[in-house]
Amino acid sequence: MEFKHTPVLLNEVIDGLSINKKGIYVDCTIGGGGHSRHILSYLEGGKLIGFDRDEEAINVCREKFKDFSNLTLIHSNFKDAPAKLQEMGINEIDGYLIDLGVSSYQIDNGERGFSFLHDGRLDMRMDKTSSLDAFQVVNNYSKEKLINVLYKYGEESNAKKIVENIVERRKIKPIETTFELRDLIEAAFPKKVIYGKGGVSKKTFQAIRIEVNGELSGLDKVVEELSLMLKKGGRGAVITFHSLEDRIIKNTFKELATDCICPPRTPVCICGHKAQVKLVNKKPIVAGEKELNENSRSSSAKLRIIERI
Ligand SMILES: C[S@@+](CC[C@H](N)C(=O)[O-])C[C@H]1O[C@@H](n2cnc3c(N)ncnc32)[C@H](O)[C@@H]1O
Numbered sequence: 399m400e401f402k403h404t405p406v407l408l409n410e411v412i413d414g415l416s417i418n419k420k421g422i423y424v425d426c427t428i429g430g431g432g433h434s435r436h437i438l439s440y441l442e443g444g445k446l447i448g449f450d451r452d453e454e455a456i457n458v459c460r461e462k463f464k465d466f467s468n469l470t471l472i473h474s475n476f477k478d479a480p481a482k483l484q485e486m487g488i489n490e491i492d493g494y495l496i497d498l499g500v501s502s503y504q505i506d507n508g509e510r511g512f513s514f515l516h517d518g519r520l521d522m523r524m525d526k527t528s529s530l531d532a533f534q535v536v537n538n539y540s541k542e543k544l545i546n547v548l549y550k551y552g553e554e555s556n557a558k559k560i561v562e563n564i565v566e567r568r569k570i571k572p573i574e575t576t577f578e579l580r581d582l583i584e585a586a587f588p589k590k591v592i593y594g595k596g597g598v599s600k601k602t603f604q605a606i607r608i609e610v611n612g613e614l615s616g617l618d619k620v621v622e623e624l625s626l627m628l629k630k631g632g633r634g635a636v637i638t639f640h641s642l643e644d645r646i647i648k649n650t651f652k653e654l655a656t657d658c659i660c661p662p663r664t665p666v667c668i669c670g671h672k673a674q675v676k677l678v679n680k681k682p683i684v685a686g687e688k689e690l691n692e693n694s695r696s697s698s699a700k701l702r703i704i705e706r707i
Pocket residue numbers: 403404405406426427428429430431432433434449450451452455474475476477497498499500501502524
């Protein structure tokens with residue numbers, strides 16, 4: 399299957415990074431290289447380091463960018479990026495991009511088991527070498543743990559009923575495919591809401607994917623570490639696709655951009671915290687009408703940018 403993915407908020411990211419052509423840039427989620435291709439086109443003497451935890455994405459980029467000697471590709475979780483960069487002797491960077499979530503290639507490829515629109519074995523691992531997959535979450539988690547995953551990572555108000563359906567079915571046989579799971583989710587809703595906007599499976603699939611890939615844990619820490627690696631004037635850009643991710647980025651950037659972070663009503667500052675960055679945009683940047691018409695994935699995208707001071 400061809401690796402297809404249209405980069406979201408491309409112009410906004412490139413403008414926002416304000417690229418220094420001799421700089422060192424990090425694309426933490428290189429995917430199909432849509433953003434990276436444009437970053438590379440601005441570099442003259444600078445370099446780009448691209449991470450992805452999906453080996454297929456790394457292999458595709460290796461082929462696509464074989465003529466670029468200033469690109470280094472690393473198959474790794476970007477949460478290890480600060481350590482990996484330091485191992486390479488890179489202690490300061492000019493910019494980073496994190497474009498969170500999954501690529502269209504991953505979603506549209508039934509074999510990867512991410513989507514309720516394509517049948518495939520329940521998998522959802524971005525990194526095929528990791529041990530936890532969606533099959534195990536759906537079939538082995540206790541009822542209480544599964545309900546909690548759906549509430550916490552999907553904000554699914556119908557979690558209890560959905561999980562009851564799952565638990566009843568798995569007493570008879572394991573739930574093996576995305577379509578089996580989708581049918582059990584739909585059975586938890588009245589018929590008239592099943593075909594509403596986005597489908598009733600969206601939140602449950604999102605929740606299981608986040609659990610499988612541990613997407614939110616440590617996100618604040620790595621964003622802080624990368625931001626502190628920026629040179630003065632360097633920029634960090636993060637694109638999120640749902641409110642849980644966006645809240646983490648918003649709060650992390652806000653704290654990095656604030657002088658005192660003492661608890662409210664502390665009479666005198668005791669934390670000594672000093673702002674390390676400034677917010678380039680106070681409100682998140684969202685897709686304009688043209689992009690919304692051309693790429694439905696852009697509808698939930700929010701871009702936040704900071705600059706090191
Ligand atoms: C939205 S796509 C990025 C698309 C890319 N910007 C482009 O224009 O082609 C997200 C990519 O990030 C990768 N990814 C998500 N979380 C990751 C993590 N924690 N570490 C490394 N890669 C991750 C996914 O495997 C996927 O390939």
